[in-house]
Amino acid sequence: MKTKTKKRLAGAAGILIILGLLLAVDAITGDPFSRAWAQWRALHRAETLYPDQEFYVASSYSGQFFNYGVTVQSTTSTDTCFDVTTDFWLF
Numbered sequence: 001m002k003t004k005t006k007k008r009l010a011g012a013a014g015i016l017i018i019l020g021l022l023l024a025v026d027a028i029t030g031d032p033f034s035r036a037w038a039q040w041r042a043l044h045r046a047e048t049l050y051p052d053q054e055f056y057v058a059s060s061y062s063g064q065f066f067n068y069g070v071t072v073q074s075t076t077s078t079d080t081c082f083d084v085t086t087d088f089w090l091f
Contacts, residue, residue: 030063038068
């Protein structure tokens, strides 16, 4: 192999290692973009089910292994409160 080819392969392997480590950290700790996506999806789901009410995110939790939970609360009714769980950005 030529030296130039070895350098390119080493660079590509380095990039793959870095991407793998970032994915592992994201799987363990979660990331803010996925959490925000889960919150948006939960609010959208609540507003679709109850179009006459307004909702807000009371809390969000987890983020480990791409699982996020969001508690959605109605602003007008204290009884209307439920949890939405997303797995891999899906309900």
